[in-house]
Amino acid sequence: MEFTKTPGWLDWYAGPSQPRFKLPAGSVDAHCHVFGPGAEFPFAPERKYTPCDASKSQLFALRDQLGFARNVIVQATCHGADNRAMVDACLASSGRARGVATVKRSIGDDELQQLHAAGVRGVRFNFVKRLVDFTPKDELMEIAGRIAKLGWHVVIYFEAVDLPELWDFFTALPTTVVVDHMGRPDVSKPVDGPEFELFLKFMREHPNVWSKVSCPERLSLTGPRALDGEQAAYRDVVPFARRVVEAFPDRVLWGTDWPHPNLKDHMPDDGLLVDFIPHIASTAELQRKLLVDNPMRLYWPEEV
Ligand SMILES: O=C(O)c1cc(C(=O)O)oc(=O)c1
Secondary structure: OOOOOOOOOOOOOOOOOOOOOOOOOOOEEEEEOOEOOOOOOOOOOOOOOOOOOEOHHHHHHHHHHHOOOEEEEEOOHHHOOOOHHHHHHHHOOOOOEEEEEOOOOOOOHHHHHHHHHHOEEEEEEEOOOOOOOOOOHHHHHHHHHHHHOOOOEEEEEOOHHHHHHHHHHHHOOOOOEEEHHHHOOOOOOOOOOHHHHHHHHHHHHOOOEEEEOOOHHHHOOOOOOOOOOOOOOOOOOHHHHHHHHHHOOOOEEOOOOOOOOOOOOOOOOHHHHHOOHHHHOOOHHHHHHHHHHHHHHHHOHHHO
16 A cells, blocks of 8 residues: 655654764663554554654664664554554564554454564553544553553553543553653643642652653754754753653653654654763663663563
8 A cells, every 4th residue: 555644744864873872781762663664564544644664674773773772662653553563573573672552442362462472561542632533441441451461561642731631540550551751741831840740749659650751852842953963952851851760760761762753843863862861861870770670670571
């Protein structure tokens, strides 16, 4: 099938720079995606955008160039609940990728077992309205109950303004809960203001809640962008991510978010995104927890 990219769609940055920051041995890129290729793994009819292709071999080449050892491949919304592209990438990774799937209530136990065998260790519940249609909470809770038995966790993606409304649902989830991109704070608001404090309270009061301190390129309002060798990119996001890393060093993850869906104004150089890490995790110990110990505990516990 031939797909035409959504108008204005920015392709991922080809030929990223070599990071100056040397990742600790065994680092995990704990949030990235594959898109198709559409000719092999068609995008879902219900998708809200049509991306460029971003294949598993391109993802693995980026992993090797940046110095990561492993990937966690998160099902992108453009593939709906058709997990074939993500599963294919996990199976081709020689055990170096785990996956997070999107599933419907109708999924059979045998299919869940197959996903597990392929390396899937979580499901993603998405509440970002521009990305997905609404799924009733009772359906999601039923899925959470089923995947809890497999030892999986739930990844949640939502906007900061929606946290109050989603609070009761999130805090009732029976698994480890991993928040994508710090719950998308509005970084024009103060880091110690009520909106971000609510997110910190969510983590403080619920020890099963983890956060990805990822996507500065998406959250930043004032940059500067991770382009042209910029070594201090996205300065407005740094205080938010740093706060989470320092308050909850054992419950944070980091990922590139390659191939960066839906960025409208620029596409970051992924090498420079890696150089963002020491700004938010400033000691070798914090870096090791963020990049190695935490993702290994969640995704490869049998190796820890
Ligand atoms: O903010 C986004 O547009 C976005 C989209 C997706 C997806 O479409 O799955 O995943 C992300 O992590 C972020």
